[in-house]
Amino acid sequence: MTYLYNDPVKFVEELVEGYAAAHRDKILQVEGGVIRRHKAKPGQVVLVIGGGSGHYPAFGGFVGQGLAHGAAMGNVFASPSAQQICNVALAVEAGGGVLFCYGNYAGDVLNFNQAQERLRAEGVDVRSVVVTDDIASAPMHEQHKRRGIAGTLPVFKAAAVAADSGKILDEVFHIAQQANQQVRTLGVAFSGCTLPGAKQPLFEVADGKMEVGMGIHGESGLQQMTTPTADQLAEILVNRLLSEMPSTIANPDGARIGVILNSLGAVKQEELFVVYRKVNHLLSGRGLIIIEPVVGEFITSFDMAGVSLTLFWMNAALEQSWVAAADAPGFHRGHVALPDGDQMDATESITKRQTAIGSVDSQAAAAVVLAALEAALDEISAQKDELGRLDAVAGDGDHGIGMHRGLTAAVAAAKEMLAASSGAGTLLTSAGDAWSGQAGGTSGALWGVILRSLGQALGDEARPDTATVVAGVTTAVREVQRLGKAQLGDKTLVDVLHPFSEALANGASHGFSIPDAWTAAAEATSKAAQATQNLLPKIGRARPHAEKSIGTPDPGAVSMALIISSVGQVVRERCS
Ligand code: ADP
Ligand code: MG
Numbered sequence: 001m002t003y004l005y006n007d008p009v010k011f012v013e014e015l016v017e018g019y020a021a022a023h024r025d026k027i028l029q030v031e032g033g034v035i036r037r038h039k040a041k042p043g044q045v046v047l048v049i050g051g052g053s054g055h056y057p058a059f060g061g062f063v064g065q066g067l068a069h070g071a072a073m074g075n076v077f078a079s080p081s082a083q084q085i086c087n088v089a090l091a092v093e094a095g096g097g098v099l100f101c102y103g104n105y106a107g108d109v110l111n112f113n114q115a116q117e118r119l120r121a122e123g124v125d126v127r128s129v130v131v132t133d134d135i136a137s138a139p140m141h142e143q144h145k146r147r148g149i150a151g152t153l154p155v156f157k158a159a160a161v162a163a164d165s166g167k168i169l170d171e172v173f174h175i176a177q178q179a180n181q182q183v184r185t186l187g188v189a190f191s192g193c194t195l196p197g198a199k200q201p202l203f204e205v206a207d208g209k210m211e212v213g214m215g216i217h218g219e220s221g222l223q224q225m226t227t228p229t230a231d232q233l234a235e236i237l238v239n240r241l242l243s244e245m246p247s248t249i250a251n252p253d254g255a256r257i258g259v260i261l262n263s264l265g266a267v268k269q270e271e272l273f274v275v276y277r278k279v280n281h282l283l284s285g286r287g288l289i290i291i292e293p294v295v296g297e298f299i300t301s302f303d304m305a306g307v308s309l310t311l312f313w314m315n316a317a318l319e320q321s322w323v324a325a326a327d328a329p330g331f332h333r334g335h336v337a338l339p340d341g342d343q344m345d346a347t348e349s350i351t352k353r354q355t356a357i358g359s360v361d362s363q364a365a366a367a368v369v370l371a372a373l374e375a376a377l378d379e380i381s382a383q384k385d386e387l388g389r390l391d392a393v394a395g396d397g398d399h400g401i402g403m404h405r406g407l408t409a410a411v412a413a414a415k416e417m418l419a420a421s422s423g424a425g426t427l428l429t430s431a432g433d434a435w436s437g438q439a440g441g442t443s444g445a446l447w448g449v450i451l452r453s454l455g456q457a458l459g460d461e462a463r464p465d466t467a468t469v470v471a472g473v474t475t476a477v478r479e480v481q482r483l484g485k486a487q488l489g490d491k492t493l494v495d496v497l498h499p500f501s502e503a504l505a506n507g508a509s510h511g512f513s514i515p516d517a518w519t520a521a522a523e524a525t526s527k528a529a530q531a532t533q534n535l536l537p538k539i540g541r542a543r544p545h546a547e548k549s550i551g552t553p554d555p556g557a558v559s560m561a562l563i564i565s566s567v568g569q570v571v572r573e574r575c576s
Contacts, residue, residue, distance in 0.1 A: 001194040008197025032084030035070040038339040040094040045163040058299040061330020078440020079107035082114035083433040097125030097169035103148025110445040129176040136213025151183035161321035187308030189214040216301040234278035237309040253287035258312035266305035358423020361463035365424035379566040394549035406439025423460025491535040493556035529561035
């Protein structure tokens with residue numbers, strides 16, 4: 001369990017503040033995460049990493065000389081939002097472009113991709129490398145589906161060394177990609193973990209058992225077995241990893257590898273050494289040459305008891321990056337010369353959001369949008385537990401909490417924007433950013449996309465008419481599908497949003513007013529949500545447990561229908 005916290009909701013905010021204070025010689029807190037204390041060289045590429053909190057030293061701990069230039073730090077086990085990632089990237093950007101590098105999780109991919117698009121639109125060159133080292137999470141021929149775990153570290157190092165040596169973005173990108181091709185990790189777990197303030201563990205492993213291949217958020221593994229001895233565990237990990245050597249390695253005899261033995265939280269450093277002793281014998285016995293091994297905590301999962309072993313198969317260039325000196329709070333190697341660059345100043349690095357003053361018409365529309373968000377929040381508050389229950393059937397049970405947290409933040413941001421006289425467009429965009437920043441989870445990122453799409457359609461000038469609302473909802477569906485890749489019938493919120501959007505457009509084409517078109521289109525949404533109970537999930541967290549969810553509607557589809565109908569009531573009252 002997590003023993004020490006204040007308000008669990010503020011856990012991450014407070015840990016980031018304390019972390020930055022404890023390491024103020026090396027890092028600086030900015031909106032959305034932390035950055036290196038010293039500025040990058042003008043014109044160079046910078047490396048921006050990120051992910052959920054709860055995995056320290058991943059990811060904020062890997063910011064410093066020889067490692068990342070900045071890290072976006074999300075909520076507990078939740079991706080940072082696109083806005084957070086953009087803030088961190090803009091704080092460190094030095095003119096040579098940005099490489100995003102992060103572990104492969106749906107929420108992170110969604111948010112980093114959005115951030116990449118936004119930065120490109122602002123003229124910043126961005127490329128992304130998604131780390132896929134976890135051999136338990138998909139077969140080799142589906143490597144792109146594999147999760148990213150402790151193997152992120154050597155990939156970060158390869159990218160950072162390339163960036164700091166002055167290579168251009170394309171080269172840095174290729175080096176990081178190559179590093180990802182050469183790294184393999186396998187993890188095991190003996191217990192689950194309990195998040196700050198939670199009464200129950202997030203997931204559990206049966207007493208005396210070990211889950212081989214369990215993910216860092218409790219994603220199910222390859223198999224369960226009786227807890228082995230330290231030596232037996234070393235054999236299991238080494239044998240499985242050696243059965244997946246990269247195709248570039250013809251013969252392990254004489255091959256040079258970097259090794260990471262990682263504790264997921266509760267396993268003690270001394271236990272790790274006992275395991276490493278055997279790992280060392282086994283690898284050396286096969287003729288492998290181990291270069292600068294590291295044993296300790298590199299990517300954790302709160303108090304989860306577990307271990308992972310990473311093998312990094314290096315060529316000469318990758319080896320140079322692996323042994324290079326680094327000085328980050330969570331990873332130290334060798335001696336790093338003090339950089340001669342300027343220190344960052346906290347005020348210059350924090351990007352301020354500008355509030356656009358809306359026209360009178362648009363401010364009036366903004367007030368309706370706020371009322372609609374408040375109605376949605378009331379409805380979701382009332383259904384929070386039920387949404388959590390639906391999500392627990394095949395997902396992770398956080399849908400009610402996540403939606404509630406996201407909407408609460410959206411309402412607060414909307415109030416602030418309305419008080420600052422912003423128009424409906426800016427209000428929706430800010431509310432969307434706040435939602436995805438606080439909610440965590442895939443649905444939070446997608447709701448951020450929905451509000452942002454609506455905001456872009458509504459703008460801050462015109463009085464919204466039916467055509468604008470239709471355009472906003474149509475864009476929202478298109479963007480959700482483009483970024484989230486769900487098709488109709490995949491058992492997601494798209495199964496409600498898509499038909500709603502078509503019905504709304506149909507009403508508009510018949511000359512209906514906004515309230516009439518909305519009401520007519522909303523009628524079928526509850527049925528559409530219920531109908532998802534017959535579908536098999538093809539995407540998202542529920543996919544691996546697809547069959548369990550038959551008979552239960554998709555939680556995201558249900559909350560979508562609830563929100564559409566509560567917004568409809570506000571629109572009818574305020575716009576008729
Ligand atoms: P998470 O799955 O990250 O825990 P939530 O529990 O908040 O996030 O939301 C789950 C819901 O998100 C699902 O019920 C589904 O409706 C929706 N969802 C997940 N992935 C996608 C996707 N790729 N496209 C559209 N909707 C998705
Ligand atoms: Mg969930």
